[in-house]
Amino acid sequence: MNPDPFAQASLPRRLVFLALCLLIMGSLLLCLWNVLAPGGWTGWEILIFLCFIGTLPWSALGLGNALLGFMLLMGSRDPVGAVVPQARAPARLPPKGRTALVLCVRREAMEEVLPLMAPLLDGLAERGLGGHFALWILSDTPAGPIAEAEEAAIRAFAAVRPAAPRVNYRRRPENTGFKAGNIMDFLDRHHEEAEYFVTLDADSAMSAEAVLRLVGCMEADPKLAILQHLTVGRPTSAAFPRLFQFGMRAGMRAWATGQGWWQLDEGPYWGHNAILRIAPFRAHARLAPLPDGSAILSHDQVEAARLHAAGWKVRCLPAEDGSLEGNPPSLPDYLARDRRWGAGNMQYLHLLRLPGLSAMARWQFVQAILLFLGAPLWALILLAAALNAATGGAEATPRAALAALMFGTWFAYYASKLLGYLEVLMKPRLAARYGGRAAFAKGALAELAFTFFFEPVSLLNKAFFLALLPFGRRIGWAPQARSAHGVGWGEAARLLWPHTLFGLALTLLLALTAPAALPWALPFLLPLLLAIPFCTLTASRRFSAKLRRAGLCATPEEIAGTPSALP
Numbered sequence: 157m158n159p160d161p162f163a164q165a166s167l168p169r170r171l172v173f174l175a176l177c178l179l180i181m182g183s184l185l186l187c188l189w190n191v192l193a194p195g196g197w198t199g200w201e202i203l204i205f206l207c208f209i210g211t212l213p214w215s216a217l218g219l220g221n222a223l224l225g226f227m228l229l230m231g232s233r234d235p236v237g238a239v240v241p242q243a244r245a246p247a248r249l250p251p252k253g254r255t256a257l258v259l260c261v262r263r264e265a266m267e268e269v270l271p272l273m274a275p276l277l278d279g280l281a282e283r284g285l286g287g288h289f290a291l292w293i294l295s296d297t298p299a300g301p302i303a304e305a306e307e308a309a310i311r312a313f314a315a316v317r318p319a320a321p322r323v324n325y326r327r328r329p330e331n332t333g334f335k336a337g338n339i340m341d342f343l344d345r346h347h348e349e350a351e352y353f354v355t356l357d358a359d360s361a362m363s364a365e366a367v368l369r370l371v372g373c374m375e376a377d378p379k380l381a382i383l384q385h386l387t388v389g390r391p392t393s394a395a396f397p398r399l400f401q402f403g404m405r406a407g408m409r410a411w412a413t414g415q416g417w418w419q420l421d422e423g424p425y426w427g428h429n430a431i432l433r434i435a436p437f438r439a440h441a442r443l444a445p446l447p448d449g450s451a452i453l454s455h456d457q458v459e460a461a462r463l464h465a466a467g468w469k470v471r472c473l474p475a476e477d478g479s480l481e482g483n484p485p486s487l488p489d490y491l492a493r494d495r496r497w498g499a500g501n502m503q504y505l506h507l508l509r510l511p512g513l514s515a516m517a518r519w520q521f522v523q524a525i526l527l528f529l530g531a532p533l534w535a536l537i538l539l540a541a542a543l544n545a546a547t548g549g550a551e552a553t554p555r556a557a558l559a560a561l562m563f564g565t566w567f568a569y570y571a572s573k574l575l576g577y578l579e580v581l582m583k584p585r586l587a588a589r590y591g592g593r594a595a596f597a598k599g600a601l602a603e604l605a606f607t608f609f610f611e612p613v614s615l616l617n618k619a620f621f622l623a624l625l626p627f628g629r630r631i632g633w634a635p636q637a638r639s640a641h642g643v644g645w646g647e648a649a650r651l652l653w654p655h656t657l658f659g660l661a662l663t664l665l666l667a668l669t670a671p672a673a674l675p676w677a678l679p680f681l682l683p684l685l686l687a688i689p690f691c692t693l694t695a696s697r698r699f700s701a702k703l704r705r706a707g708l709c710a711t712p713e714e715i716a717g718t719p720s721a722l723p
Contacts, residue, residue, distance in 0.1 A: 176216075187557065191554065259292065260335050285368075299329065324346075326342065355431075371431065385430060385473050488651050498528045590712060659683075
């Protein structure tokens, strides 16, 4: 068997990435030293220094992935093929194997979910491939009127598509093991000799082209167990997700391309909009409960780690077209989802010492933990910096060094998004999909303004949640709100009064004791002071309608009029 040249390249690539990250961390740490060292060290400054060290891995990871991804996106004629060589092989039509399209639901509004499946099934039917695929809707909805309505809607949906892939409905009486348990139960009992399955969430939408692309990659490499498709936000008229996902899309493209270059066959799995090979998944991806008996919430990366350990390949395909998802329709919904993800990711602390895992699998766990662990560290840095200024400890701080540190940290944190924006502006064909460079630039500026107000609130919310998590706060997978809705002032105040109070306390502290330091803190404090009106504004139907009429932050799918694009 010929050696895989990509596998042989893994160590040199990872050493290059490690060196790049060390250089980034060393540069940021030097900037911090130049800020804190003049005039001697106070106790607060020592705390800032220690907390900042804890934030460095995530900053370096973001900037390193972004730089590598940007170079590939700008310098390679085929950046997707450079990361996933299987994508270069022409897809076999009809495919050799059978594929189950697996959609997991629980108490979902089927009038919103099923239309997202229609383009995929109809596209496969138009190609005469209905017999090679089957849609399985796996329900964990409890028995009762909702389940009955769910089944009736699915039967009506299937009845008008006789030539499409067969639509199957299977409901469990209990959602043991949550989504991971639902899928494994299906694979053990009902998969009907399918070789692959594509995972779909209730807000997922995939095109026939995207699914066939995934199947073609799997058939080109029999050792590929999971291929995760890059997933972008579905077009929406609601202001919050419209603004949020415009930036996330640009950032994910650069991030995933760079990360794929050095992670190679030990990449991530995000739990949906991916294709998986059934045999190795059944053999290696069964999840035992945690030591306390609770189920693993963030199951996807654990499943990928098990497959890494068994010698199977897991890759991420950094292509956007045809793979979409919905995002939370308002700030409260986003923060609720973030808390669920945080609870799941922090469970990885119990899994780091599992025997048999590869070093990359353990790093994937660490990376998921760092995504949330940095939040309390940044909150402590902000608090310690305010108290340091209030007690006179910041009088010797060089202002130029402080400005350089703040800009360098900001750029490292948002590099993937910023370089993603730059890529679009430098590629006329890509910018044309967004309505041209001018329209895209306006959307990017609007999203950056959104991020200015959103990120400190999100960061502090993570910090509050993680502070309470050790005291027994438990989170499960409750049904998610997916439809746009307004948020009243009372609801926003009940959710965000701690954030506002924290911002107000630090603002008053600095205004009374160190007014010269207040302008430096306002980029962090002003969003906290305005968190409640920001929440209501970004959920406002009137504001959402204005953004849509102006075409601000419109995605290529919205401009092209993708079916079922706007809920």
